[in-house]
Amino acid sequence: MMYKVYYQEDKYEVPVREKTKTIFLQANSEREARQLLKDRQINIEFVQRVEGPYYEYEKQQEYFKVTEIR
Template sequence: MTFKVYYQPDATKRPVRENTQSLYIEADSEAQALLLVEENTDYNIEFVEQLDDKALEYEKQNPNFKITKF
């Protein structure tokens, strides 16, 4: 399954909506996706969203779309 993870790049600062970034990750569950990002980054994770087929096709239209591997 593919998940979109919304995060703040600096966990030491308070979250600001304009600084929210996202990455895409393959995982078996939402919990596993969250754990992978937590273990491999210092990001302040805001939200993890599972992408259905339609949403994934839409996201793939973005030229910056890339599956993150850890």
């Protein structure tokens, strides 16, 4: 499954919408997505499953790039 992760670059930074970044990654669950990112020094705000028409929409965007983490 594909997940979109919203995060702040600094682990201790308070979430500010204008500074929020996103990455896409493959994982079997939201929990696994969070586990894959646990070693990064980022502040995860939200993990969202991307599927169906929403996934098709995201794939067409210029910023869409799946991050490989293993």
